[in-house]
Amino acid sequence: MLDAADGQLIVAKLEKKQRSKNPAPPFITSTLQQEAARKLGFTTKRTMMVAQQLYEGIDLGGETVGLISYMRTDSVNLAEEAIADIRALIAEKYGTNNVPKEPRQFKTKSKNAQEAHEAIRPTSVQRLPEQVKNRLTAEQAKLYDLIWKRTVACQMVHATLNQVAVDLNCGSDKNVFRATGSTVTNPGFMMVYLEGVDDSKEAADDQESLLPPMEEGRPVVLDDISADQHFTEPPPRYSEASLVKALEEHGIGRPSTYATIISTLQNREYVTIDNKRFYPTDVGRIVNKFLTEHFTKYVDYSFTANLEDDLDAVARGEKDWIPLMNDFWRPFTKLITEKDESVQRKDVTQESIDEKCPDCGSPLSIRLGRNGRFIGCTNYPTCSYTRNLGDDNVASSAEPEVVEGRVCPKCSSPLVIKTGKYGKFVGCSAYPTCKHIEPLEKPQDTGVECPQCKKGAILKRKARSGKIFYSCSEYPKCDYALWDAPIKESCPDCHWPILTLKTTKRRGTEKVCPQKDCKYATPYEGDPNDVNGPA
């Protein structure tokens, strides 16, 4: 194809479109929980706790006042007075051209009469996040800032984007490449707040990219054709944010129950959370298998959602509650009695597998034990053969992997890679005689001297959470630490010996002074990859 193209592509079609993007509606319980998880890393429980504090009242020095409206709601409605306040603030702070002609009205999805009648908003948008910050805890300040921005943005003008799509013929009109570009011509609400997304694929859509000017029928230079290998990926496990979203989409749960559902599942040990994603436990799987097989209707999503709707109808006075209870109870209690007699314990806790016991030749099965599932012989207790689920038939007492080319700095024994509670690490093979351990990924020296103690060097490290940070090699004697990669350049404003590199979507890569009180920041001319520190 590269040969046929002869170094050029022909612009076959050029399409320019103007697209407008509207702001997201103001917060309701579920969207607040999702955004606080995405943007602040809060759990649903934490979000509700902090929101409650903001609702119940904050001492602003002399006056105690609730900073936000009630936080358990599924209405996106805003009081007329609140809208007027928000519009006035936008005009004052962002200019009248950012105030739409008509106030934006959002439609509430649920027809629920049970909950509060307004969205979650600041009780006065005139209380700017930066003004109340000193009176709030760090978490309260972050959540208030999020609520304030979302509320203000929802009443601002739409954003206008220019989109360009170019079809380029390569050699003939049978081989077509497509390039797309998008630029923001008027940011509107986007200058205040943009809703987060759960999966990075969706995010690609909103990224800005500029195409050079081109004309239909004209050639452009073809430098190279590259091929990239990809792998299809399974759907991601639920996070708290995506589970709340899914529950809401199915109509299961209500503003007052999302946080409780999540904590109940964890307390019952039916699910665990790792890296902010839900994994079912073995017990969780078996309980679910039992319920879906024998109580199918009662774990059915639409059945559960319909029952919630019926209860809402009772609250609105459109349905009587006693017949509703009867309709539920009669078949349910009958099914309980039936299943109590018909279901055998072993049918639930054992799952047969196509394998014979190596000791006695009886069939093997997967069973549920105190510590989860394992493979055991069906001839138990006569035969006591067991092995771990996931182990191969062959006894493979895996030899620990030896770290090549290095020995323990304390006792000179070989070092091995071990797996502990928090993942893999390097440990001494003479354990427990020698207790030397070190992280698997050795911290890398950034070559920058610590500006605090002036003795150590700043090292790039990985936190337990996987997040990268930079800290002094003299720790714990010196506790200097940074989130961003340091460079050996002193601040021209405050003369602090180092600067850091920081990339933001809005401002690109910048050299920023790490000192809190210094506002120095200037665009970075070097390689943008430098923000990642030493590789």
Place this chain on the structure above:
Amino acid sequence: MSKSLVIVESPAKCKTIEKYLGKDFQVLASYGHVRDLIPKEGAVDPDNGFAMKYQVIDRNQRHLQEIGKAIKNADTLYLATDPDREGEAISWHVFEHLKEKKLLKDKEVLRVVFHEITKKAVTEAIAHPTELSNNMVNAQQARRALDYLVGFNLSPLLWKKIRRGLSAGRVQSPALRMIVEREMEIEAFKTREYWSHSAEASAQGQPFKAKLTHFNG
């Protein structure tokens, strides 16, 4: 001047609201739910119109006692628990409890809802009180009863058929199903390899990338 007693859910708000309303109002907290179904069989009786047996929650006994004491000096009771169905139910339980104790004789009982804790919102709500919503209370009772009936009947079956101490819940179990189904989807997923081709081109000296959309098409 007549005295009024205002009941809210959480103690954090008491002082603030008391300040807003002035000295004729005393504000006390219920500290959340005050009564729940008895944790035994028979708390809900399906053969008797789903009659429910409630008891005072231990840790809130003293808060209810305080409310009981304070009501004696008041002429009006404002039930100002949170503006949602849980709040409506808590108000109703406080009301029922005080009625059983015969403490509401000659007292006016009103429901008020604050959507925000500001002086304006609170004084306006007190100026425009409503009554307890029977419909909302019924819905909340029905919900509590359904949860109880599912838990109390299905959980023992899990103990018998799987392991002691397990539980099932009307809303919790469908949520668990979502998480397990997703895990099974991931386990059944077969990763496939695919390739994408892109052209690195430039126009007027400015480089850009384009993705192959048609090949020999």
